């Protein structure tokens with residue numbers, strides 16, 4: 332583990348407002364305290380009883396860009412969210428990666444769960460760091476295999492959009508709107524004989540409330 336920064340100044344130590352508080356040790360059930368362990372420079376939930384340090388690290392959010400008819404009249408599949416946050420807003424199918432699955436498996440699973448859509452997964456298209464919410468978002472390009480998609484329990488509706496139909500003001504998250512813009516930019520280049528790239532971006536401002 333690379334958690335050792337014993338010479339760092341104490342001034343950088345601060346609790347993060349979005350960090351979920353832990354009250355009891357998940358290993359032994361005793362109360363935990365928040366403190367900076369020796370040879371560390373961040374506040375951690377530490378169990379004084381069994382000595383376990385409960386590290387928290389960023390989560391992966393994995394999604395796809397399901398496209399129908401890429402070489403003809405291309406349209407992208409979006410889901411309107413039936414859950415908070417951003418209930419009623421549109422998103423690409425995406426969600427938290429589960430343990431014991433790969434990023435590709437997560438993208439396909441989320442696309443099936445939220446949009447009931449069968450896809451052929453293509454190249455990784457975007458990686459977006461969202462440090463203030465402790466997340467990394469990945470989106471794969473994907474070929475929609477048929478039109479028999481349907482809203483899953485986390486979606487109000489699922490629909491195909493041409494570029495001019497994208498509801499830009501009602502996109503749920505900045506990572507999704509950035510990914511869609513990059514996708515349509517590359518799609519235009521693709522039509523001129525170019526290819527799709529891989530894009531990385533850091534999003535540091537807060538998501539809209």
Ligand code: ZN
Pocket residue numbers: 356357358359360361378379380381382383
């Ligand atoms: Zn413990």
